[in-house]
Amino acid sequence: MPITDLLPLLQHKDGALELFNLDRHPSVTLFLRGGTLVCLQVNGREVPPIQARAKIALIASLRRDAFEFIPGSAPRHCTNPLGWPLEGLLLATVTMQDEIQEMRDRLPHPDTIFRAHGDVATNDPRLAEFLDRARHALLQGASARQLAEAIGTPLDQTRYYLAALRQDGFVEVVRLRVKANARASKLASRLLAALRQRFGGGGKS
Amino acid sequence: MVMDFGTLTLGDHLLYLFGTPGQERFDFVWDVLAEGALGMVLLVRGDQPGDFPHARRQLDYLLSRQAVPFVVGVTRQDQPQVWGPDEVALYLRQPFERVVALNATDPASAVQPLLRWLELML
Numbered sequence A: 001m002p003i004t005d006l007l008p009l010l011q012h013k014d015g016a017l018e019l020f021n022l023d024r025h026p027s028v029t030l031f032l033r034g035g036t037l038v039c040l041q042v043n044g045r046e047v048p049p050i051q052a053r054a055k056i057a058l059i060a061s062l063r064r065d066a067f068e069f070i071p072g073s074a075p076r077h078c079t080n081p082l083g084w085p086l087e088g089l090l091l092a093t094v095t096m097q098d099e100i101q102e103m104r105d106r107l108p109h110p111d112t113i114f115r116a117h118g119d120v121a122t123n124d125p126r127l128a129e130f131l132d133r134a135r136h137a138l139l140q141g142a143s144a145r146q147l148a149e150a151i152g153t154p155l156d157q158t159r160y161y162l163a164a165l166r167q168d169g170f171v172e173v174v175r176l177r178v179k180a181n182a183r184a185s186k187l188a189s190r191l192l193a194a195l196r197q198r199f200g201g202g203g204k205s
Numbered sequence B: 001m002v003m004d005f006g007t008l009t010l011g012d013h014l015l016y017l018f019g020t021p022g023q024e025r026f027d028f029v030w031d032v033l034a035e036g037a038l039g040m041v042l043l044v045r046g047d048q049p050g051d052f053p054h055a056r057r058q059l060d061y062l063l064s065r066q067a068v069p070f071v072v073g074v075t076r077q078d079q080p081q082v083w084g085p086d087e088v089a090l091y092l093r094q095p096f097e098r099v100v101a102l103n104a105t106d107p108a109s110a111v112q113p114l115l116r117w118l119e120l121m122l
Helices: A003-009 A049-061 A086-106 A125-140 A144-151 A155-167 A182-199 B024-034 B049-065 B085-092 B112-121
Strands: A015-020 A028-033 A036-042 A066-071 A113-116 A171-173 B004-010 B013-019 B040-045 B070-075 B099-101
Touching: A003 A015, A003 A049, A003 A086, A036 A049, A036 A086, A049 A086, A049 A125, A086 A155, A086 B049, A113 A125, A113 A155, A113 B049, A125 A144, A125 A155, A144 A155, A155 A171, A171 B049, A182 B004, A182 B013, A182 B112, B024 B049, B040 B049, B040 B112, B049 B070, B049 B085, B070 B085, B070 B112, B085 B099, B099 B112
Parallel strands: B040 B070, B070 B099
Antiparallel strands: A015 A028, A015 A066, A028 A036, A113 A171, B004 B013
16 A cells, blocks of 8 residues: 555554565654654664655655554654654655656756855755755755765755755856966967868858 | 767867767766866757757756866757747856857858857957
8 A cells, every 4th residue: 555545544543654565675664643743763763854754755656565553652762753744744745756757857967066055044844954954065065966875865856956946046056167277278269260260250150 | 879079170289079969878978078178069959949958957067067168059040940049048047158059051150169169268
């Protein structure tokens, strides 16, 4: 049963939903209380919010898994309780997957380097979580691939975040500047003269 | 893999011209060619705006990784329905002077990107 069908059934239950036999991925446990996701653990270890969203997206995209629900079970400790309403979480997950699919051709190349402008803040909670984790690297300049590895988010999702942040003007693509070079300039001058001589200054385009 | 290669003698200088496919699976070739290159010309079909997002992605990728003088050539300017260089420059978020119109079937027009590239290097 896909998690997108399963979670609504557990909307009013408190306990732990353990998902295992995930394709090339360790087991994931979702702790639910009062219709919210309280904590998400991978192999018994709590993961930060940005990774928790990524895990939900990953699980939602898998075609095969197995699950067990343990009523009443709660995490021993949860450093950063998530408190995400399940309905909103599922909607956001599915929406993002659809957007990634639709924007696939417009997502940046995984190795394009982006840089953030100083102190930026966004009201979008998904982007805010991403920025929190990626801010330091983005101030230095980082690619989606580097960020995905550092933060633990899927590459496509990281490209999506960067595209969204760029759209909102929070990050921009790094432009490496060509240093002024007297030698190159001299060479260009000679080549230009020869090219003009050969092609009569170039035709009208 | 298809790759174009040619030479152009200008005065005492022999220029090596390499052409590489734009598909992303060849991105390792882009890096190899761009590193140490004198310049780069990105050709975009002016009558195929569906390719513009890909061109922008490719340009962003290259310019964020290589400090190489470049121009963009917008081809097929002899076609009736075609995007002009200024429109493409706006789309690619590049200065107008970096984007040149050309008709690749006319040698005098095809040389325009090289002329502009050299002019911008002066």
